[in-house]
Amino acid sequence: MSDLTRLTAAELAATIAAGDVSAVEVAQAHLDRIAAVDERVHAFLHVDTEGALAAARDVDTRRAAGEELGPLAGVPIAVKDVLATKGVPTTAASRILEGWRPPYDATIVERLRAAGTVMLGKTNMDEFAMGSSTEYSAYGATNNPWDLGRIPGGSGGGSAAAIAAYEAPLAIGTDTGGSIRQPGAVTGTVGAKPTYGGTSRYGLIAFSSSLDTPGPCARNVQDAALLHSVIAGHDPRDSTSIPQAVPDVVAAARLGANGDLTGVKVGLVSEFNGEGAEPGVMAAFRDAVEALTKLGAEVVEISCPHFQYALPAYYLIAPSEASSNLARFDGVRFGLRTGDDGKHSLEEVMSLTREAGFGPEVKRRIILGTYALSSGYYDAYYGQAQKVRTLITRDFTSAFEQVDVLVSPTTPFVAFPFGSRTSDPYQMYLADLFTIPTNLYGGPAISVPCGLSEGLPVGLQIMAPTMADDRMYRVAAALESTVGVLTPPAL
Amino acid sequence: MTTTVLPPYDDVVARYEPVIGLETHVELGTKTKMFCGCPTEFGAEPNTQVCPVCLGLPGALPVPNRAAIEATIRIGLALNCSIAEWCRFARKNYFYPDMPKNFQTSQYDEPLCVDGYLDVEVDGEMVRVEIERVHLEEDTGKTLHVGGATGRIHGATESLVDYNRAGIPLVEIVTKPIPGTGAKAPLVARAYVTELRDVIRSLNVSDVRMEQGSMRCDVNTSLTPAGQTEWGTRTETKNVNSLRSVERAVRAEMIRQASLLDVGTRIFQETRHFQEDTGDTRAGRSKEEATDYRYFPEPDLVPMAPDAAWVAELKAALPEAPRLHRKRLQEQWDLTDQDMQSVVNAGAVELIEATIAAGATAAGARKWWLGELARRANEEGIELSTVGATPAQVAELQQLVDEGKLNDKLARAVLEGVVAGEGSPREIMTARGLEVVSDTGALTAAVDDAIAANPDVAAKIRDGKVAAAGALVGAVMKTTRGQADAKTVRELILSRLGVEG
Ligand SMILES: [Zn+2]
Numbered sequence: 001m002s003d004l005t006r007l008t009a010a011e012l013a014a015t016i017a018a019g020d021v022s023a024v025e026v027a028q029a030h031l032d033r034i035a036a037v038d039e040r041v042h043a044f045l046h047v048d049t050e051g052a053l054a055a056a057r058d059v060d061t062r063r064a065a066g067e068e069l070g071p072l073a074g075v076p077i078a079v080k081d082v083l084a085t086k087g088v089p090t091t092a093a094s095r096i097l098e099g100w101r102p103p104y105d106a107t108i109v110e111r112l113r114a115a116g117t118v119m120l121g122k123t124n125m126d127e128f129a130m131g132s133s134t135e136y137s138a139y140g141a142t143n144n145p146w147d148l149g150r151i152p153g154g155s156g157g158g159s160a161a162a163i164a165a166y167e168a169p170l171a172i173g174t175d176t177g178g179s180i181r182q183p184g185a186v187t188g189t190v191g192a193k194p195t196y197g198g199t200s201r202y203g204l205i206a207f208s209s210s211l212d213t214p215g216p217c218a219r220n221v222q223d224a225a226l227l228h229s230v231i232a233g234h235d236p237r238d239s240t241s242i243p244q245a246v247p248d249v250v251a252a253a254r255l256g257a258n259g260d261l262t263g264v265k266v267g268l269v270s271e272f273n274g275e276g277a278e279p280g281v282m283a284a285f286r287d288a289v290e291a292l293t294k295l296g297a298e299v300v301e302i303s304c305p306h307f308q309y310a311l312p313a314y315y316l317i318a319p320s321e322a323s324s325n326l327a328r329f330d331g332v333r334f335g336l337r338t339g340d341d342g343k344h345s346l347e348e349v350m351s352l353t354r355e356a357g358f359g360p361e362v363k364r365r366i367i368l369g370t371y372a373l374s375s376g377y378y379d380a381y382y383g384q385a386q387k388v389r390t391l392i393t394r395d396f397t398s399a400f401e402q403v404d405v406l407v408s409p410t411t412p413f414v415a416f417p418f419g420s421r422t423s424d425p426y427q428m429y430l431a432d433l434f435t436i437p438t439n440l441y442g443g444p445a446i447s448v449p450c451g452l453s454e455g456l457p458v459g460l461q462i463m464a465p466t467m468a469d470d471r472m473y474r475v476a477a478a479l480e481s482t483v484g485v486l487t488p489p490a491l
Numbered sequence: 492m493t494t495t496v497l498p499p500y501d502d503v504v505a506r507y508e509p510v511i512g513l514e515t516h517v518e519l520g521t522k523t524k525m526f527c528g529c530p531t532e533f534g535a536e537p538n539t540q541v542c543p544v545c546l547g548l549p550g551a552l553p554v555p556n557r558a559a560i561e562a563t564i565r566i567g568l569a570l571n572c573s574i575a576e577w578c579r580f581a582r583k584n585y586f587y588p589d590m591p592k593n594f595q596t597s598q599y600d601e602p603l604c605v606d607g608y609l610d611v612e613v614d615g616e617m618v619r620v621e622i623e624r625v626h627l628e629e630d631t632g633k634t635l636h637v638g639g640a641t642g643r644i645h646g647a648t649e650s651l652v653d654y655n656r657a658g659i660p661l662v663e664i665v666t667k668p669i670p671g672t673g674a675k676a677p678l679v680a681r682a683y684v685t686e687l688r689d690v691i692r693s694l695n696v697s698d699v700r701m702e703q704g705s706m707r708c709d710v711n712t713s714l715t716p717a718g719q720t721e722w723g724t725r726t727e728t729k730n731v732n733s734l735r736s737v738e739r740a741v742r743a744e745m746i747r748q749a750s751l752l753d754v755g756t757r758i759f760q761e762t763r764h765f766q767e768d769t770g771d772t773r774a775g776r777s778k779e780e781a782t783d784y785r786y787f788p789e790p791d792l793v794p795m796a797p798d799a800a801w802v803a804e805l806k807a808a809l810p811e812a813p814r815l816h817r818k819r820l821q822e823q824w825d826l827t828d829q830d831m832q833s834v835v836n837a838g839a840v841e842l843i844e845a846t847i848a849a850g851a852t853a854a855g856a857r858k859w860w861l862g863e864l865a866r867r868a869n870e871e872g873i874e875l876s877t878v879g880a881t882p883a884q885v886a887e888l889q890q891l892v893d894e895g896k897l898n899d900k901l902a903r904a905v906l907e908g909v910v911a912g913e914g915s916p917r918e919i920m921t922a923r924g925l926e927v928v929s930d931t932g933a934l935t936a937a938v939d940d941a942i943a944a945n946p947d948v949a950a951k952i953r954d955g956k957v958a959a960a961g962a963l964v965g966a967v968m969k970t971t972r973g974q975a976d977a978k979t980v981r982e983l984i985l986s987r988l989g990v991e992g
Pocket of ligand 1 (some may be wrong): 525527528529540541542543545546658821
């Protein structure tokens with residue numbers, strides 16, 4: 001039954017609903033696959049075998065009782081370790097949260113449980129979601145199933161690698177500057193960042209509150225849309241959650257799968273014309289744009305003059321918020337506590353805990369953000385970055401007056417070898433060059449595989465207006481209908 | 492340690508002009524906390540009124556309490572402020588163990604209410620205190636530092652934290668600097684806080700109890716040498732926990748600053764703590780670092796934009812201002828300014844009002860609250876409202892007096908029973924057998940006995956020395972154990988002796 005791991009989420013749900021296979025068998029098949037390959041991939045920080053089997057049994061019981069099951073009932077899922085899971089270790093890949101078991105579920109986790117999905121475990125990531133390679137995980141990097149010597153992207157490299165390695169058909173990621181989309185691109189999977197406020201942040205360990213957005217990871221567009229529809233929607237526990245109905249992304253993906261984009265206007269961002277990007281990535285991207293044209297889309301070039309300032313603005317706003325969000329990790333109420341030996345004062349214990357518990361990239365960003373918010377520097381840094389954010393939003397608004405969606409490569413380079421970008425933080429930050437503008441604007445964007453470069457996957461990013469998540473699913477599904485799903489070499 | 496000789500207060504105000512300012516924190520009496528659904532009751536077991544949000548657990552997010560926003564707007568309106576059409580919460584970042592997130596969700600440069608005033612009366616003169624801002628924030632938890640000499644975080648061997656208070660909505664009311672009050676500065680400070688307390692109490696949004704910490708006050712004080720225009724360096728005095736302390740703290744700080752300025756020592760801008768026992772202020776930590784709170788707009792919350800129609804509705808529904816309300820009552824009760832002032836000082840305005848509403852006359856109600864009950868409250872050092880008698884009971888007591896069932900002395904005894912919790916005045920009167928003896932047969936016998944026992948006195952009365960009747964009244968009251976109505980006894984004596992009263 002090992003081929004159960006090769007089925008799509010939609011197929012698995014249908015098979016389980018039909019009674020052809022039990023949810024427990026499906027869960028066991030994926031747990032077996034994890035046992036077989038995760039030593040090499042290291043996508044998971046924690047595998048919840050007992051919890052997964054219990055959830056699967058529950059689905060089987062409910063099916064036997066004739067209860068109506070949701071569209072993803074019995075489908076296994078991996079959850080990024082930045083979302084609180086009740087009673088299940090949640091670390092954000094940091095030493096400072098080692099062993100912490102939250103007393104509550106994130107809203108998204110609650111919705112996943114209510115939908116009958118089977119949570120297999122928690123996936124690896126860069127510490128506190130700060131990074132583009134998982135190399136900043138305090139528990140060791142995740143390896144890209146396409147080439148175990150290369151990074152799987154980040155911060156959500158664990159979620160992307162888990163689905164690329166057939167350890168799970170679905171995963172949850174979070175995207176602050178590209179943490180769902182860039183891992184999706186470099187692992188040949190689909191990753192969507194919903195509209196900010198379209199998915200609840202309640203229970204998401206905050207990196208940058210005004211940017212963090214949870215979203216779906218899958219091996220195909222239809223599965224991503226199904227997962228999106230299960231987790232999205234207003235949450236009264238998140239004040240920034242949008243109190244509006246979620247667009248029908250599942251129907252949009254179905255429509256796009258017909259391969260007809262007649263009447264759809266696609267904008268090419270002229271500022272992302274290939275500068276700083278690998279030639280192979282640009283070639284695959286141009287081929288994909290060509291394919292979109294063939295599907296009937298009208299492609300035009302659009303200038304977004306302020307996108308070039310997105311990266312520096314992001315590296316002021318996100319660390320500023322992070323410096324405040326991460327203040328609560330002080331050893332007083334939960335997680336690691338260092339120096340509590342009767343010889344140190346409370347202030348010293350707080351300081352020693354943070355010194356020992358945070359990794360170097362987290363410290364770098366806390367220092368950066370603390371500086372940017374300091375009196376005397378606020379206006380020049382944080383204040384200025386907020387103005388840039390407004391200008392970028394205007395670029396998007398005016399672009400969407402002319403086109404339905406914008407497209408670009410998801411990331412400038414394919415999966416890079418471990419260690420090749422860690423010595424210079426800026427080289428790492430460039431991985432998010434194309435994804436960051438969307439986060440500053442708040443709109444949705446999706447990365448969908450569009451081909452290979454040097455044998456490694458390349459992703460195409462589709463950006464849409466806020467609360468028009470359906471548009472990007474339609475275009476993504478259409479592209480997928482011609483490019484097809486990418487399959488990594490056997491592990 | 493050196494001892495400084497402090498200058499007399501009169502000298503201080505002759506040579507310096509004080510400028511004061513007050514920052515007052517008021518804990519709102521909402522049922523739930525500012526950003527979560529936890530209860531807010533005072534005095535619960537430590538850490539029993541907490542949840543992921545108010546403990547600042549990773550991933551938890553705040554949701555603002557609408558009732559708290561409404562209460563803040565009402566306070567702002569009652570203080571004649573403009574209400575912001577659009578404003579935001581901000582994070583105030585600093586590390587302290589009783590602050591779960593190590594930042595306080597507060598407001599910075601965009602407060603909910605701005606530019607108001609409160610008129611207060613000091614010695615019959617009206618002083619307008621200008622309000623700079625009224626904003627909404629969350630309270631911190633409480634830390635108990637065990638061991639160490641100071642009870643402060645430094646040198647403590649153990650620190651215990653209670654987060655029940657963390658996240659309770661807190662309103663901060665900040666005045667503009669108040670110059671020009673001269674020697675009256677301490678009184679103005681006290682009158683302002685008193686008036687503010689009454690205003691907030693009238694809105695029914697907080698119990699404003701300074702002794703329980705639901706109203707806390709920081710006092711800023713500076714001195715300007717007479718003839719100069721540039722204001723001196725101010726200090727901020729914390730730990731001011733009663734109305735009396737507000738007055739004492741300002742006075743103490745004025746005297747202390749004058750003693751330094753007199754010898755050319757400069758004043759440091761610092762935080763000082765009021766000492767309840769000695770009445771002086773002491774410096775906080777010696778090397779207070781300048782804290783950079785790194786304020787920035789709270790990204791977990793959306794801006795507040797109170798609907799203009801809603802604000803107008805709240806404004807229209809405000810209760811009468813306590814000052815105007817008092818003015819009206821004074822007229823109704825027919826009191827002099829001075830009498831009204833004693834009612835206010837005793838904290839008896841609402842009690843008398845409620846007693847009248849329960850059926851008593853103004854004079855009757857005032858007599859009991861300002862007399863017997865105020866004396867008791869004073870003796871026990873408690874507030875009049877907690878003395879043990881309710882307005883309804885006082886009204887009933889006065890009614891029994893008016894009906895002639897109790898005389899003054901008996902009524903006092905009944906009131907004692909009321910305060911002791913023995914029941915209603917009527918019940919106590921019956922149970923203790925305290926009713927006035929009005930059966931004339933029994934009284935006449937007692938009167939006749941008294942006349943027979945005091946023939947000399949009786950003779951004087953017969954001779955027209957009516958005043959001598961007092962001695963016989965005393966005798967009758969004695970034999971009836973005070974349960975007779977003195978006026979009736981007197982009439983009876985005169986009539987038995989054939990003398991016209
Ligand atoms: Zn709470």
